[in-house]
Amino acid sequence: MESLTRGPYGPGMTGTTSPSGLHLPRYLREPDATRTPVGFPDYKSTGLRAPLRTPVDLPQRLTEITGPVLGEDRVLPTDADLTLRNGGEAVGQRILVHGRVLDSDGRPVPDALVEVWQANAGGRYRHVVDVFPAPLDPHFDGLGRVVTDSLGRYEFMTIKPGAYPWGNHHNAWRPAHIHFSLFGRAFTQRLVTQMYFPDDPLFGQDPIFNSIPAAARHRAISQFSLERTVDNWALAFEWNIVLRGTDQTPFETEDDGDVA
Amino acid sequence: MTTNPLDVPDVTEPYQPLPGRSRTTGFLEGPLRLGTSPSATVGPYLAIGLSWPDGELAAAEGTPGAFWIRGRIFDGAGAVVPDAMVETWQADPDGGFPSPMDPRGAASYEGFRGYARAQTSTGEYAVHTLKPGRVPDGEGGLQAPHIDVSVFARGLLDRVVTRIYFADEAEANAEDVVLRGLDEGQRATLLADKSDDGYRFDIYLQGDRETVFFAV
Ligand SMILES: [Fe+3]
Numbered sequence: 001m002e003s004l005t006r007g008p009y010g011p012g013m014t015g016t017t018s019p020s021g022l023h024l025p026r027y028l029r030e031p032d033a034t035r036t037p038v039g040f041p042d043y044k045s046t047g048l049r050a051p052l053r054t055p056v057d058l059p060q061r062l063t064e065i066t067g068p069v070l071g072e073d074r075v076l077p078t079d080a081d082l083t084l085r086n087g088g089e090a091v092g093q094r095i096l097v098h099g100r101v102l103d104s105d106g107r108p109v110p111d112a113l114v115e116v117w118q119a120n121a122g123g124r125y126r127h128v129v130d131v132f133p134a135p136l137d138p139h140f141d142g143l144g145r146v147v148t149d150s151l152g153r154y155e156f157m158t159i160k161p162g163a164y165p166w167g168n169h170h171n172a173w174r175p176a177h178i179h180f181s182l183f184g185r186a187f188t189q190r191l192v193t194q195m196y197f198p199d200d201p202l203f204g205q206d207p208i209f210n211s212i213p214a215a216a217r218h219r220a221i222s223q224f225s226l227e228r229t230v231d232n233w234a235l236a237f238e239w240n241i242v243l244r245g246t247d248q249t250p251f252e253t254e255d256d257g258d259v260a
Numbered sequence: 261m262t263t264n265p266l267d268v269p270d271v272t273e274p275y276q277p278l279p280g281r282s283r284t285t286g287f288l289e290g291p292l293r294l295g296t297s298p299s300a301t302v303g304p305y306l307a308i309g310l311s312w313p314d315g316e317l318a319a320a321e322g323t324p325g326a327f328w329i330r331g332r333i334f335d336g337a338g339a340v341v342p343d344a345m346v347e348t349w350q351a352d353p354d355g356g357f358p359s360p361m362d363p364r365g366a367a368s369y370e371g372f373r374g375y376a377r378a379q380t381s382t383g384e385y386a387v388h389t390l391k392p393g394r395v396p397d398g399e400g401g402l403q404a405p406h407i408d409v410s411v412f413a414r415g416l417l418d419r420v421v422t423r424i425y426f427a428d429e430a431e432a433n434a435e436d437v438v439l440r441g442l443d444e445g446q447r448a449t450l451l452a453d454k455s456d457d458g459y460r461f462d463i464y465l466q467g468d469r470e471t472v473f474f475a476v
Binding site: 022023024025027028029030034035036037038039040043045046047048049050051052053055056057058059060061062063064065066067068069070074102103104105106115116117125126127129130141142143144179181185186187188190191192193194208211212213216217219220241242243244245 | 293294295296297298299300301302303304305306307308309310312335336337339341343347349350351357358359360361362363364366373374375395396397398403406408410412413414415416417418419420421423438441442446465466470471472473474475476
């Protein structure tokens with residue numbers, strides 16, 4: 001019952017309260033056992049890039065518990081349907097991807113910018129570096145943007161991305177995935193991640209997927225959703241995204257007017 | 261025994277609480293700790309999803325006092341990383357943040373967004389911004405002017421976080437609670453130096469000069 005037990009952070013942990021009364025929430029950090037490491041030897045590119053020294057603990061202060069407000073002004077109405085570009089329809093299996101953005105306390109994160117990008121149905125990105133000889137699709141650019149609603153819900157229409165080879169090892173193929181970028185409300189909550197599809201046969205050989213500790217891998221996999229599948233139109237996959245939440249200690253006063 | 265930690269009860273009321281307000285209304289009783297979504301690398305194609313025409317502008321062009329911070333990112337072999345993204349977040353010159361999460365209230369400062377994102381495809385990143393003011397450190401003092409930085413790249417499975425401080429703020433730097441906890445060599449990796457049109461701040465992912473990265 002991972003979902004309903006307390007984390008390793010005991011109850012009553014508080015954020016910083018300064019002599020001047022500045023009271024800050026404290027965003028909890030995922031434990032090492034379930035947090036993706038920065039570097040992972042089987043993923044070769046991490047070798048020269050992932051820092052080798054232990055990061056220095058930075059207590060969360062004002063810069064860390066605040067964050068940019070990015071929302072509707074970053075999004076066009078057409079950004080929520082990736083299947084329509086350049087006056088035509090993208091090739092591929094049409095899918096509706098939907099879910100909620102929550103924090104680890106289970107609170108929805110409303111009005112939050114969600115940016116996504118992905119390969120086309122053949123596994124090709126519209127990017128100069130991608131030389132995989134699968135065709136580009138003139139009606140697919142692979143970019144989507146949406147903003148969560150008041151309950152933290154998001155959804156966009158796209159096509160199922162193809163698997164693609166990437167040269168990490170012989171016959172290395174990335175499982176089908178969609179890249180996601182989220183801000184939440186605080187610098188600490190920033191997340192860039194990838195959503196996978198259920199039962200992908202490529203999981204076993206993919207070091208990027210397997211860099212996620214085993215106990216947390218299921219969190220990166222969407223679920224098929226017959227309920228939201230659109231009759232005669234598109235399959236649906238549901239994926240909820242959980243950002244770091246704060247401790248549950250209530251604020252002591254409603255009128256802490258003496259904050260620094 | 262395994263259950264899906266993302267299979268949470270439906271929420272029927274919008275989330276409203278902000279700092280300084282009660283968080284009990286409309287919310288579950290007691291802590292419900294969900295496992296956070298695992299981070300993943302941005303990969304080599306981040307430019308598709310994360311390019312904004314105005315991404316580099318934490319301060320709008322023409323904002324009085326604004327300057328550029330430019331820098332390169334080096335890997336462990338000393339090669340320039342051409343496919344990274346740098347994001348910055350900082351206070352305005354008065355020490356306010358354009359964020360409702362600031363318990364002192366959201367600040368606004370003409371032309372200032374506080375946030376920038378910049379890619380390194382030309383070999384270096386560039387961010388147009390203002391010198392941040394000093395903000396309380398929560399321990400009764402003031403922090404030196406600083407910018408929080410996230411670096412994303414192929415080969416990094418999670419972002420790495422550092423801070424830009426300013427070499428020309430020696431007095432404030434000497435009082436800064438974060439810098440005080442570092443040795444001289446570490447501090448040096450966090451200092452941006454004056455340049456023609458602002459400051460230069462290079463980031464070393466590995467090596468003798470490895471930048472100090474923070475766990476937040
Ligand atoms: Fe990818």
